[in-house]
Each structure stands twice: as structure tokens, then as C-alpha cells.
Amino acid sequence: MLGCGHWGPNHVRVFSQLKDSAVTAFADPDPKRLAAVSAQYPDATGFADYRELLTTANVDAVAICVPTRLHFEVAKAALEAGKHVLCEKPLTAEVHEAEVLDRLARERGLILMTGHVFLFNPGILKVRELLTAGAPGRVHYLRALRTNLGPIRRDVNCVYDLASHDIAIFNFLLDAEPVSVSAVGAAFLQPGIEDVAFISMTYPNGIAANIQVSWLDPKKLREIVVVGDRKMIVWDEMAHAGPVSIYDKTVVKEPYYDTFGQFQLLAREGDLTIPRVPPQEPLKVQNQRFLDCIRAGKIDFSDGRFSIGVVKALAAISASLQAGGAPVTV
Numbered sequence: 001m002l003g004c005g006h007w008g009p010n011h012v013r014v015f016s017q018l019k020d021s022a023v024t025a026f027a028d029p030d031p032k033r034l035a036a037v038s039a040q041y042p043d044a045t046g047f048a049d050y051r052e053l054l055t056t057a058n059v060d061a062v063a064i065c066v067p068t069r070l071h072f073e074v075a076k077a078a079l080e081a082g083k084h085v086l087c088e089k090p091l092t093a094e095v096h097e098a099e100v101l102d103r104l105a106r107e108r109g110l111i112l113m114t115g116h117v118f119l120f121n122p123g124i125l126k127v128r129e130l131l132t133a134g135a136p137g138r139v140h141y142l143r144a145l146r147t148n149l150g151p152i153r154r155d156v157n158c159v160y161d162l163a164s165h166d167i168a169i170f171n172f173l174l175d176a177e178p179v180s181v182s183a184v185g186a187a188f189l190q191p192g193i194e195d196v197a198f199i200s201m202t203y204p205n206g207i208a209a210n211i212q213v214s215w216l217d218p219k220k221l222r223e224i225v226v227v228g229d230r231k232m233i234v235w236d237e238m239a240h241a242g243p244v245s246i247y248d249k250t251v252v253k254e255p256y257y258d259t260f261g262q263f264q265l266l267a268r269e270g271d272l273t274i275p276r277v278p279p280q281e282p283l284k285v286q287n288q289r290f291l292d293c294i295r296a297g298k299i300d301f302s303d304g305r306f307s308i309g310v311v312k313a314l315a316a317i318s319a320s321l322q323a324g325g326a327p328v329t330v
Contacts, residue, residue, distance in 0.1 A: 183321050197214075244274065
């Protein structure tokens with residue numbers, strides 16, 4: 001385990017629970033964090049320098065939970081040391097860095113997975129299943145809302161922190177990457193670090209997408225809406241009845257008889273269905289998938305190539321933010 005701050009200890013807990021793995025070592029430059037993890041997992045060895053951990057023989061794979069700007073440095077060192085890598089999202093801050101890591105992992109026959117944990121969320125997987133079955137019909141657009149009051153980061157803005165989740169989800173649901181983006185945002189709390197952003201994206205076949213993210217909002221919201229020409233699907237992680245709702249709603253054309261050959265657009269109201277979605281801890285599902293990939297010697301889910309697509313979108317969004325919202329080709 002490389003990095004034992006806010007999220008790292010969750011990886012330590014999960015990997016210690018999975019039958020196919022054992023936590024043998026962890027690293028963090030903060031002595032208090034090392035002491036806290038060591039108290040819970042006394043059989044594992046703590047290191048102040050992650051590079052020292054990478055030289056130990058009893059470490060086959062590492063999970064990386066360090067600030068985003070350090071992902072490339074740490075992941076590259078781990079791959080060069082012959083370790084399989086599970087790196088928190090986004091894989092890197094820059095596109096060329098992600099491409100280097102992907103190439104290095106392939107050359108060395110190592111597993112490189114990015115922790116896009118919402119791809120393992122049972123609600124998101126249900127939405128993917130519904131799209132694959134054609135339930136919404138032809139998709140018109142998607143929108144995502146991800147807000148809360150904090151936690152506020154200093155290393156990256158809210159786009160890299162929050163919107164990376166939704167870009168990965170959209171790419172996963174559509175089996176595609178955006179072709180263009182535009183974005184505006186504002187930095188109210190820290191100069192130069194946007195804490196709110198409004199993002200528009202265009203996917204192949206004219207599918208539109210919109211993402212709103214914020215660290216500065218009174219309500220915690222995690223919602224995705226898929227609008228098709230037959231049905232509409234909502235994923236709401238905070239919903240009590242269930243995370244996925246299917247609305248049998250659409251707009252239909254009815255003949256307008258006062259003028260021959262014209263139509264009027266009418267809303268068609270139908271049933272609301274809430275399918276059963278068995279609860280699972282996404283992090284546990286993700287980390288088990290990582291172990292399965294290591295055992296199989298191959299990966300085809302949240303791999304380097306998928307992760308590069310997410311980083312490309314993030315880079316284009318950053319360029320649009322700097323250009324005051326001008327469209328940027330991905």
C-alpha cells in the first residue's frame with residue numbers, strides 16, 4: 001500500500017479481507033499515519049519511503065493512493081520494480097504520462113488498473129446492463145451531478161477530483177470517448193483551483209453529456225440521468241427506495257389535424273420501475289477484480305487504455321477552462 005491518507009486505509013482493509021491477498025507492507029511519509037496503520041495491521045511492515053517498499057521481495061502488487069501529481073512518478077517506479085499496479089483515479093495528471101505507464105505495463109507483462117471505483121458500483125452496472133439491452137432506446141443525452149460541501153483538495157481541482165468519476169462512467173456506459181468538450185468554472189476558495197465546474201461534452205452519434213461538480217454545495221448529490229427516445233434511467237446513490245429508477249417516459253409525435261402533415265410533440269407518461277440492485281461494496285469488487293486480473297495475466301477493464309481516454313477528456317476540459325469555455329477537441 002503506497003499512501004495511507006484519506007483513502008489508502010480502505011484499500012488496506014479490503015485487501016486484508018480478500019482471501020487471495022495479504023497486506024505485507026505499506027508506505028507513507030507521515031509518521032502518524034504509519035503508526036495508525038501499524039497499530040491495526042502489526043504483521044505488515046511500514047516504510048517512510050515508498051521506494052524502499054518496492055525493493056522488498058514479498059510484495060507482488062501495490063495500490064497507489066498518493067496525490068494525483070505523484071501518480072506517474074510512483075506508478076512508474078512500481079512497474080519498473082516489477083510490481084502490478086492499482087492506481088487511484090485519474091491514472092495521471094497528463095496524457096503523455098498515462099501513455100508511458102500503459103506502454104511500460106504492456107512491455108513488462110504487468111497489470112495496470114486504475115481505481116475508477118464507480119465502474120464497480122452495482123447501480124452503475126445495472127444502468128450499463130439496461131443500456132446494453134436497449135432499454136432507453138436511442139440515447140439522446142446524459143447528465144451527472146456530483147456535489148457536496150467538501151472534502152476540499154489542494155493538489156487538484158474539482159474536475160480532476162470529482163468529474164473524473166463521471167467521465168469514466170459516461171465512457172463506460174457508452175463504450176466511447178467524448179469528441180469535444182467545453183467547460184467553465186470558478187475558484188472561490190483557493191486561487192487557481194476550481195471548486196465548481198460546469199462541463200459539456202459531445203460523444204459520437206451526437207450524444208450530448210453534461211457534468212456539474214462542486215466542493216462548495218449544501219447538499220451531497222450523486223446522480224446520473226440517461227435520456228433515451230423510449231425510456232429514461234436515473235441512478236441516484238442517495239435514493240432510499242433503490243439506486244436505479246426506470247421512467248417509462250418519452251416524447252411522441254401525434255398528428256396535428258388542423259394542418260395536414262404536421263405533428264405536435266406530446267409527453268407520454270408511463271410507469272416508474274425500481275429494479276432490485278443487490279448491495280455490494282464497490283471497492284471490494286474492484287480490488288477482487290484486480291487480483292483476478294493478476295491471476296489471469298490479462299486485463300480488459302479499467303485498464304491503461306481506458307484510463308488514457310479519461311485523462312484525455314480531463315486535459316481537454318482543463319484547456320477549455322483556461323480558454324473561458326471555448327470548445328476543445330479531445
